[in-house]
Amino acid sequence: MAKVWVILEAQDQKIKKVSYEMIGLAKQLGDVEAVLLGSGVSSLAQEAGEYGVSKVFVADCAELKDYTTAKYTRVLADLIQKKKPEIVLVANTSQGRDFAPRVAQRIGAGQISDVMDYQEGQFIRPVYSGKAFFKVSPCACPAIVTVRPNVFPAAEKCGGSCLVEEVAASFSADDLKAIVKEVVKQVSSRPELTEANIIVSGGRGMKGPENFAILEEMADVLGAAVGASRAAVDSGWRHHSFQVGQTGKTVSPSLYIACGISGAIQHLAGMGSSKVIVAINKDPEANIFKVADYGIVGDLFEVVPMLTAEFKKLLS
Amino acid sequence: MKIAVLIKQTFDTEAKIVVKEGKVDPSGVNVIINPYDEFAIEEALRIKEKVGGEVVVFSAGSDKVTESLRKALAMGADRAVRVELDGVAVDEGVVAEALAKAVGEGNFDLVLTGWLAIDDRSAQVGVRVAEILNLSQINMVTQLELADGKLTGSREIEGGMEVVEVPLPALITAQRGLNEPRYPSMKGIMQAKKKELKVVNASDLNISAQPKVEVKDVFLPKAKEAGKIYKDDMADAVSALVKALREEAKVI
Numbered sequence: 001m002a003k004v005w006v007i008l009e010a011q012d013q014k015i016k017k018v019s020y021e022m023i024g025l026a027k028q029l030g031d032v033e034a035v036l037l038g039s040g041v042s043s044l045a046q047e048a049g050e051y052g053v054s055k056v057f058v059a060d061c062a063e064l065k066d067y068t069t070a071k072y073t074r075v076l077a078d079l080i081q082k083k084k085p086e087i088v089l090v091a092n093t094s095q096g097r098d099f100a101p102r103v104a105q106r107i108g109a110g111q112i113s114d115v116m117d118y119q120e121g122q123f124i125r126p127v128y129s130g131k132a133f134f135k136v137s138p139c140a141c142p143a144i145v146t147v148r149p150n151v152f153p154a155a156e157k158c159g160g161s162c163l164v165e166e167v168a169a170s171f172s173a174d175d176l177k178a179i180v181k182e183v184v185k186q187v188s189s190r191p192e193l194t195e196a197n198i199i200v201s202g203g204r205g206m207k208g209p210e211n212f213a214i215l216e217e218m219a220d221v222l223g224a225a226v227g228a229s230r231a232a233v234d235s236g237w238r239h240h241s242f243q244v245g246q247t248g249k250t251v252s253p254s255l256y257i258a259c260g261i262s263g264a265i266q267h268l269a270g271m272g273s274s275k276v277i278v279a280i281n282k283d284p285e286a287n288i289f290k291v292a293d294y295g296i297v298g299d300l301f302e303v304v305p306m307l308t309a310e311f312k313k314l315l316s
Numbered sequence: 317m318k319i320a321v322l323i324k325q326t327f328d329t330e331a332k333i334v335v336k337e338g339k340v341d342p343s344g345v346n347v348i349i350n351p352y353d354e355f356a357i358e359e360a361l362r363i364k365e366k367v368g369g370e371v372v373v374f375s376a377g378s379d380k381v382t383e384s385l386r387k388a389l390a391m392g393a394d395r396a397v398r399v400e401l402d403g404v405a406v407d408e409g410v411v412a413e414a415l416a417k418a419v420g421e422g423n424f425d426l427v428l429t430g431w432l433a434i435d436d437r438s439a440q441v442g443v444r445v446a447e448i449l450n451l452s453q454i455n456m457v458t459q460l461e462l463a464d465g466k467l468t469g470s471r472e473i474e475g476g477m478e479v480v481e482v483p484l485p486a487l488i489t490a491q492r493g494l495n496e497p498r499y500p501s502m503k504g505i506m507q508a509k510k511k512e513l514k515v516v517n518a519s520d521l522n523i524s525a526q527p528k529v530e531v532k533d534v535f536l537p538k539a540k541e542a543g544k545i546y547k548d549d550m551a552d553a554v555s556a557l558v559k560a561l562r563e564e565a566k567v568i
């Protein structure tokens with residue numbers, strides 16, 4: 001069986017959900033081993049064993065406290081070259097997509113980016129803003145595959161334990177040239193857009209920044225994130241980090257509620273892979289209704305508060 | 317400051333995708349400079365306007381990409397290089413090596429690229445070029461400052477922002493938010509016609525990489541079934557929707 005590696009991603013001393021999703025995919029591909037990098041993360045390694053990983057390589061040192069491209073690339077490229085896995089799965093997150101191509105280039109590997117499905121030996125990934133899909137296979141080993149968060153079902157806990165192998169990391173002066181000056185966390189009670197299970201999004205139809213309060217209220221009832229169309233961002237109503245679409249975030253929540261968004265092709269590019277799409281729009285001809293699983297033709301200022309009240313009744 | 321910018325020509329964002337004989341059919345499609353690469357061009361021009369120097373744009377592709385290189389020249393780039401890859405089997409690694417070799421000779425202090433091309437959506441070529449040329453990188457940058465031979469870039473991370481400092485020479489990949497790209501002026505368009513546009517053939521670059529991944533097939537998404545659309549009585553619509561989300565879609 002193929003040796004498949006999952007590069008685990010952890011944050012605040014917790015293994016992120018996408019890591020378990022990658023383990024789930026990896027089990028379809030072969031024997032699963034994992035790699036964990038960081039500072040003070042050793043204790044997390046055993047957790048992966050409970051999900052069917054046979055071995056975890058851990059590089060735990062002070063230098064790996066801050067993520068930088070060069071340090072991660074050094075450790076991962078060295079380790080892959082030494083242990084020779086056939087497929088390496090990396091989360092398609094701000095970190096993963098930063099180091100994966102660099103590692104691939106250093107070890108002379110191919111990379112298949114932003115994979116959303118795996119069928120009959122081929123990886124499926126969206127191209128042309130999700131208007132088409134490529135079926136891709138590696139023609140050399142190892143191959144790096146970056147995996148879109150929120151699309152593969154997470155591996156189930158199956159008990160058991162795993163071997164843990166400590167990996168010594170050593171860095172050259174070049175590896176330490178980049179310095180992380182600052183990490184600014186938005187303090188928010190809401191989940192991050194690309195990780196959210198439910199997203200409530202607003203567009204030009206929201207008419208002004210103050211009206212996003214009604215979306216935030218709905219989001220808080222649902223435990224959702226709040227997104228925006230480019231029109232809302234360009235109007236200065238929301239920060240561009242909340243933009244969904246071709247030039248914004250790509251999201252795949254299980255539920256996407258689009259309010260006052262017309263459904264331009266560039267918006268669909270970012271949310272078309274959502275499992276269930278709900279549209280609220282007063283224009284019955286709006287393009288968003290073509291991709292919506294459910295929709296309400298009506299005034300969002302009337303509908304949204306009613307929906308929030310209904311959700312509240314159901315969920316409290 | 318010598319700045320290289322890598323630009324890819326892509327389909328217009330509105331383009332309808334047609335698959336013919338297992339390939340995406342480019343006929344009749346309008347083309348543009350990849351939107352993220354326009355941010356890269358703009359940033360290069362702003363840096364040059366501040367500290368002086370030269371901006372050189374590179375694109376790998378057929379004669380058709382000349383049009384996009386001319387646009388970059390009209391925006392204000394000084395000269396352009398087209399890398400002709402005719403007959404070469406490519407993947408991201410091969411394209412990156414070709415571009416890196418073309419750029420490599422120029423002793424650039426800074427290389428700017430887009431973070432992702434909206435056609436193949438690989439998000440690899442810029443970073444691979446950084447690795448080949450042994451440059452520090454800051455990826456998906458939304459704000460960039462240059463001082464004392466160092467670059468400070470902000471990049472979005474999940475739930476926040478990271479500020480990274482790297483020494484020059486370096487490679488930066490541009491994300492939306494970095495700037496608003498300018499339109500070419502009439503004067504710029506006239507001047508662009510006289511600027512140097514060199515063609516380099518892949519065969520002269522001694523490319524050693526082979527494709528490591530293979531696209532086996534292209535397919536279009538299945539047309540979605542018509543959804544359930546509620547109208548008229550809003551109170552009924554709302555309760556029907558919530559019921560459907562819970563009992564049918566099972567998402568809440």
Ligand SMILES: Cc1cc2nc3c(=O)[nH]c(=O)nc-3n(C[C@H](O)[C@H](O)[C@H](O)COP(=O)(O)OP(=O)(O)OC[C@H]3O[C@@H](n4cnc5c(N)ncnc54)[C@H](O)[C@@H]3O)c2cc1C
Binds near residue numbers: 249262266280283286
């Ligand atoms: C290169 C490029 C990249 C782009 N990238 C993105 C991107 O990443 N993300 C993105 O979103 N867009 C992107 N766009 C822009 C895109 O083309 C659209 O312009 C944009 O998505 C429109 O936003 P909108 O739907 O909010 O606004 P509109 O298209 O103006 O739609 C507003 C909608 O609100 C409805 N409405 C108004 N009032 C109400 C009400 N009271 N109740 C209910 N409904 C109401 C209207 O019927 C209408 O359908 C890009 C464009 C280009 C050219």
Ligand SMILES: Nc1ncnc2c1ncn2[C@@H]1O[C@H](COP(=O)(O)O)[C@@H](O)[C@H]1O
Binds near residue numbers: 322353430
């Ligand atoms: N053929 C090309 N010519 C010039 N630059 C390219 C080419 N392909 C990719 N790039 C650069 O690499 C970035 C990422 O592309 P990709 O890896 O294809 O998503 C783009 O935004 C461009 O800046």
